[in-house]
């Protein structure tokens with residue numbers, strides 16, 4: 051590794067060659083070897099997103115109001131389309147962000163600031179009540195805002211335990227969370243019951259649909275048994291949904307929505323003591339790549355409901371085949387009943403760390419689950435052509451693995 055700032059520039063050809071050489075050391079994600087981080091639909095969908103991204107490569111969505119009306123319009127249209135999908139009531143608002151973490155951060159901030167205003171206590175430290183399976187982004191937001199988090203064990207079916215969450219609520223609770231689906235097990239939480247709980251206790255319910263926001267509605271349309279989870283439920287205050295996951299849009303692109311403008315009030319930042327004048331953003335970040343906005347606009351328009359439904363049908367058929375293949379391996383069980391294309395699985399009798407090592411030795415990046423010990427795959431269409439190879443390798447790795455000795459799987463994300 052060269053650690054000096056280069057004195058003279060290097061020729062472009064040399065730079066291209068160096069980039070190629072470095073990429074050659076990466077795992078073969080195009081070949082479906084990575085069970086998270088990257089998402090693929092069809093090659094054409096990828097091209098549509100990339101072309102739109104490159105057209106707006108330099109434009110900055112921070113300037114969407116004053117300079118780039120194109121980006122402003124595209125963002126407004128993306129938000130409007132998504133609110134239509136999520137049954138947003140009249141007056142619902144939303145915006146685009148850099149990812150699930152930022153969307154969640156903004157929802158937690160809006161909830162916290164709203165609660166502080168209502169209580170007339172600008173220092174109130176409201177607590178967050180989450181299923182243990184909720185994403186760490188909530189804890190990240192809570193750490194930044196100095197809020198306590200209560201993570202509640204899930205039910206035997208790995209979905210949020212609404213009664214246990216109700217029991218964890220106290221006078222300082224401000225936020226409840228349900229996931230569509232949760233990352234660890236790929237199961238959707240019982241949002242209708244969480245909505246009831248939120249209404250009965252006058253609490254803010256955030257639906258984390260970062261993974262499934264642009265997948266679950268179409269799986270529902272295809273008749274898959276996923277409960278209602280969006281603004282159709284009266285207790286839902288905010289929703290996060292990532293375009294750069296199963297929306298199949300280029301990174302960075304997520305969306306966050308609020309039931310009404312009053313609830314959205316605290317999401318942004320507004321400073322009026324700066325020499326340049328007032329500085330107000332609806333997001334946490336300042337500069338935002340125009341490409342992310344354009345890429346999302348292009349992909350949503352290219353696919354439409356029909357396109358997403360067709361992709362969902364393919365993904366669910368693929369998921370069913372993976373599940374059947376995993377269940378056919380002696381001792382192996384899928385954890386819970388996964389609702390979309392995230393699966394976690396393991397075998398009590400096997401050292402799952404050894405199975406993971408066996409998969410790694412065969413060229414796969416093993417996703418891991420610690421509780422219960424298992425493997426984890428978040429699958430897009432990148433994983434469709436490699437199913438037989440994956441299952442064959444898994445069968446071999448399982449056959450080689452030693453019996454479990456109570457050893458935990460050491461997962462680091």
Ligand SMILES: Cc1ncc(COP(=O)(O)O)c(C=O)c1O
Nearest residue numbers: 149150151185187232233260261
């Ligand atoms: C359920 C869930 N929420 C939030 C996030 C955070 O999204 P991001 O990595 O885009 O910040 C993820 C990421 O995988 C997730 O699975």
